[in-house]
Amino acid sequence: MRAFFHPDQHLHDPKQFMRVGRIADPTDLPSRTEALMAALTRVGIAPQVPEDYGTAPALAIHKPHYLDFLATAYERWVKLPNAGPEVLPNVSPYWNGSPDRDGRPPCRSSHVVAEAGYYLGDLAVPLGPQTWRSALSSTHTATAAADAVLAGERLAYALCRPSGHHCRTDRASGFCYLNNSAIAAQRLRSRFAKVAVLDVDAHHGDGTQEIFYRRADVLTVSVHADPQIYYPFYIGYADERGSGEGEGFNLNLPLSAGSGDEPFHAAVARGLEAVAAFGAEALVVALGYDSHREDPLSVLSVTTDGFAGVGRLIGAAGLPTVVVQEGGYQVSVIGDCLERFLTGLAG
Template sequence: MQAFFSDEQLLHEPRQFMRLGRISAPTDLPSRAGSLQAALAARGIAVQAPPDFGREPLLAVHGADYLDYLENAYARWQALKGPGVDPGPEVLPNLSPYLSGRVEADGRPPCPSPSIVAQTGYYLSDLSCPIGPHTWRSALRSTHSAVAAADHVAAHGGAAYALCRPSGHHAHRDRAGGFCYLNSSAAAAARLRRTHGRVAVLDVDAHHGDGTQQIFYRRADVMTASLHADPAGYYPFYSGYAHERGHGEGEGFNLNLPLPHGSGNDPFLRALDTALAALAGHAPQALVLALGFDTYKDDPISVLRLDIDAYREIGARIGALGLPTVVVQEGGYMVEAIGPALDAFLQGLGRS
């Protein structure tokens, strides 16, 4: 197995995260990557830096206006500094504009205002995704890792692992959210579509993969399925419900399986079997697995109760599909647990 990661992905170092009305310590720590790297090294899996693809693979899943915003927001924010004006160390929104929450709605036009303050409200959907000096570069390189893994799988088959940090699955076509800026799983799926007619994205992170769902909601060529904690009481709250099944040509190509909070291995694995059966009905030729470990019972933001054995079982079920598979790392915030979780997953996958 080949893994992909760039040291530039460590540069993003968020300082603030609004939780329950308080500015709190961030959970997406750079040390997460070290724990995952150690697990790869222990299994003798080589890690390669991805090529610098630039923006090109992102344009398949994100609007150019959004990419312009993300790339330049920090410098523009700092340029606000002047007499009596002292912008904070990170870009964060002052306001939340009205947005259609309807997942079947068309994408939005570019932000009508040229103001960096207006655009920050428009393009950052919550207070968990501050933009610091290196955020764009880290997010870009994180997505490059996923694209390189897709290219590797397209060329050689089998499975490849993209150590994506920051994560991506909450990033919509034109919105950052939930620690995510650029949607690496979606970019990998779009990349695989160049060589494979039908691609599936299966998301087993604790949170609904709302960005990935939105990006492919009207498409039949990329099926999306997500298992996650019931969003009625958990981020991202506004989507992830079972009645969201896709729209237009994409009708029937999105599957959400929300789980009761407190669910452990057995209900999670049963839901996984349901998702795999549904995916099999569409006969995908390649798979992107959006793999999160914030389902772990002791994760600081988890409401699910998986133990390490679950990740071995997930790996075994994915490996048994025999599909070309890109594994994209999503969440998982208990630094001491995510290495053993990845190790168990890879053991189950049986291809390392």
């Protein structure tokens, strides 16, 4: 297995995070990648630095005006009188988030405060001085892993940070600025006629769902905590099946609060059955550890060993697979979770 990581991904260092009405300490810290790098060392994998792909892979998924905002917002923000240390919205437009609606036009106002409200979907995506650089580097990591599989590797791991699965074509949210899993899936489509994305993060992959919701060539499957009680709340329900040509090619498998290893594994197995029925030729796994019972954001109760079971199930599918890192915020356990997952994946 080959793995990829760019050191610039460490640079994103958020200072604030709004949670239930309070400014909380951020959970997406650079120390997350250090723990995951240590786990790779323990299993004998030395990550490679990806090449610089520029913005082309991101533009295959995201709107140009959205990338322009990410690239320029911080410099414009700090020029405002009394600006805070990071770009965060204080106004938001009303927009129906249903994935079967047409995409949004560019923001009508070019003021950075207006654009912050338009392109940042919540208060968990602060833009700091290095956020754009880190997020773009994260897309390079995902692209390099996809290219490794395109070149014949059966398994490749993209240690992405910031994460990506909540990011839509033109909206950041939930610690996610560019959708690495979607970028990897789109890259794989250059060779494979059918690609599946299996998201096993505790949070529904709403951005990935929106991106592929009208397409029949990419199946999206998400195993996650029930959105009735858990972020992202407004999307991720079992009746969301795709739209137009994509109808029937989205599968959501919500889990009730407190679900542990057994229901988690059963849902992953069901998702893999859908992947097989779809006839996927390659697989992207959006891997998060925030379903772990010790995660500070978790409402699920998956154990560390539970991730070995997930890895075994995915490995048994036998598909060329890109594993893209998503969430998981308890630094003391995420390295062990990755180690168990990779051991299970390799059989």
